[in-house]
Amino acid sequence: MAVVELPEWAALAPVLILAGTALALFVFDSINPRSTNRTVLAGTAAIGSLVALGVAVWFTVAGVGASGLEGFGAIELFDGQLVVDQMALYFMIIVAVVTALVSVASYDYMEGHTYQAEYYSLVMLAATGMATMAAANSLVTILIALELASLPSYALVAILKDNRGSIEAGLKYFLIGALSSAIFVYGISLVYGATGYLQLDAIATQLETGAADGEFAYGGLLGLGILMLIGGFAFKTASVPFHFWAPEAYEGAPAPIAAFLSSASKAAGFVIAFRVFTTAFPLDATSALIGVDWTLAFVILAIVTMTVGNFAAATQQNVKRMLAYSSIGHAGYALIGLAGLGAGSELVMGAAMMHLLVYGFMNTGAFLFVALAEHWGVGRTFEDYNGLGQRAPVACFALVIFMFSLAGIPPLGGFWSKYFLFTGAIEAGLLVVAAALIVNSALSLYYYSRLVKAVWFEEPPAARDSLGQPTGLYAAIVFAAVMTVVLLPGFGPVVETALDAAAAMIA
Amino acid sequence: MNDWIAIGALALVGLLIPLGMMAVSYLLRPSVPETSKRATYESGEVPTGGTRIRFNIQYYMVALLFLVFDIETVLLFPWAVVYLDAVESDAVSLFEILAPMVAFVVILLIGLAWAWRNGAVEWAQTTRQVDAEGNRS
Numbered sequence: 001m002a003v004v005e006l007p008e009w010a011a012l013a014p015v016l017i018l019a020g021t022a023l024a025l026f027v028f029d030s031i032n033p034r035s036t037n038r039t040v041l042a043g044t045a046a047i048g049s050l051v052a053l054g055v056a057v058w059f060t061v062a063g064v065g066a067s068g069l070e071g072f073g074a075i076e077l078f079d080g081q082l083v084v085d086q087m088a089l090y091f092m093i094i095v096a097v098v099t100a101l102v103s104v105a106s107y108d109y110m111e112g113h114t115y116q117a118e119y120y121s122l123v124m125l126a127a128t129g130m131a132t133m134a135a136a137n138s139l140v141t142i143l144i145a146l147e148l149a150s151l152p153s154y155a156l157v158a159i160l161k162d163n164r165g166s167i168e169a170g171l172k173y174f175l176i177g178a179l180s181s182a183i184f185v186y187g188i189s190l191v192y193g194a195t196g197y198l199q200l201d202a203i204a205t206q207l208e209t210g211a212a213d214g215e216f217a218y219g220g221l222l223g224l225g226i227l228m229l230i231g232g233f234a235f236k237t238a239s240v241p242f243h244f245w246a247p248e249a250y251e252g253a254p255a256p257i258a259a260f261l262s263s264a265s266k267a268a269g270f271v272i273a274f275r276v277f278t279t280a281f282p283l284d285a286t287s288a289l290i291g292v293d294w295t296l297a298f299v300i301l302a303i304v305t306m307t308v309g310n311f312a313a314a315t316q317q318n319v320k321r322m323l324a325y326s327s328i329g330h331a332g333y334a335l336i337g338l339a340g341l342g343a344g345s346e347l348v349m350g351a352a353m354m355h356l357l358v359y360g361f362m363n364t365g366a367f368l369f370v371a372l373a374e375h376w377g378v379g380r381t382f383e384d385y386n387g388l389g390q391r392a393p394v395a396c397f398a399l400v401i402f403m404f405s406l407a408g409i410p411p412l413g414g415f416w417s418k419y420f421l422f423t424g425a426i427e428a429g430l431l432v433v434a435a436a437l438i439v440n441s442a443l444s445l446y447y448y449s450r451l452v453k454a455v456w457f458e459e460p461p462a463a464r465d466s467l468g469q470p471t472g473l474y475a476a477i478v479f480a481a482v483m484t485v486v487l488l489p490g491f492g493p494v495v496e497t498a499l500d501a502a503a504a505m506i507a
Numbered sequence: 508m509n510d511w512i513a514i515g516a517l518a519l520v521g522l523l524i525p526l527g528m529m530a531v532s533y534l535l536r537p538s539v540p541e542t543s544k545r546a547t548y549e550s551g552e553v554p555t556g557g558t559r560i561r562f563n564i565q566y567y568m569v570a571l572l573f574l575v576f577d578i579e580t581v582l583l584f585p586w587a588v589v590y591l592d593a594v595e596s597d598a599v600s601l602f603e604i605l606a607p608m609v610a611f612v613v614i615l616l617i618g619l620a621w622a623w624r625n626g627a628v629e630w631a632q633t634t635r636q637v638d639a640e641g642n643r644s
Contacts, residue, residue, distance in 0.1 A: 291511075
């Protein structure tokens, strides 16, 4: 039991801290409009996200939202519009960690940029949206949180105003985002029309009574609505069929923003997908009503997404695009968590949550290495990276860790989460998915090791000058690398938390 | 599965109606090509200049600010209506009814202050005005 008894709304503290940090940055910028005091701004953003992280970890350890004897039970706020449970806190931790890494790394990357305060406050606003997505428990709050996360992201992708690539990427991201938002809202309206509720638990109750007494007349409408909701999630998580914005947006965006979008934004997309499909659409009742098992859609999406992502990544020449396609592939791996729900085991969804946490470190780290390379100005293709290992051994060693962890080589973090996904998929009886996971991981080893080979074994095209060692970027990269490795011996508590959270969602 | 058939039929009819209308008018209409038919507004003003005029971005700024405060009014209004009843009843304390709205308005004020300080409400100047000012100082 906690020493101090906090009011209920205090459960949202991680979100409130992120929002407060964004407002503090706005106030600073109002007082000092043209300030480019990077230390204060990046420091405020980093400290704000670290405090949010600390509070989220504290709540998790203290058992806020946990069921059972020592926990407080899931805390429902505003009539169940928001809910703080273990899964919400788990994903708030992921978002806060990635935000902190990105803020620290941006200190060097955004050097010389005119709009410093705007950049960091937009990052914090997007992080607020993502953390709210983790707690949203009604289709309305989900939509609002999703837009709060998306709108700053569009601006952030296009923030390099003098860079054509950045503007183009921002526009493409915005257009596809607007399209998928429209589809998502339409899906919400169809679900509302079919059930009469927006709150997720209420939808589930309505569907269960409907399935029990057989008087539910809108099965088709509901099915169509669910399909459109999947479209909205696919955009946010960069999965097929709304994946094609990812390589464009990541390539044009500042590299820390690409890291932010591909790790935190993707995790936030997955948390709402997990929550909506486990809470609002109970499998038996829903499949009785619409005549199709919705896990089937995720089985197909998972296989197609990981295959498309990995095969496209294997053909890329540009490192950032390769990472973008690999992030699509990883969305496919995480989708297994939803595909395997049919068997009713929490292992597979817990595994997907673990994968998203590890991914938050290794993928952010990999993109931050690209940020470092852009900071050095060495170029964008694999050849341009040749021989960097001789000049910057520490960062390049970290890169090796990220690449091999992304590929799933033991004993790094990425191996364990993939291993859990694999056993989870087998346990759920999805042999095809498990086979696709193995084949794709094997393929991914090819292009990840290609980058490692370029960095360490190829000769540089011309003699390089010594490369700078920007403190912020180095700190973020090294921290991400250490966490990718250390997360594994410390995997015990993480595994437990993820499995508990998944079990609480399914039960 | 009946519902799915109905949805499919709806989609089919929705497609067929416009296509059918276009096909019927294609078959029925006489073909009289004439240059004046190619004009942008066949029975309106003769257009002058291109369509790609540049609007001042300031219009969008003002529109955005207006939208923010419009929404604020929409939220303030029902709050103000229930405010007195809420204060008199014992169900909610004064703090509970007042604090959320104050927080909301403060957030908006921070936004407005930021926009003001960053020049969103200053009317943009033409290049000539900027030059003139540059000469003056």
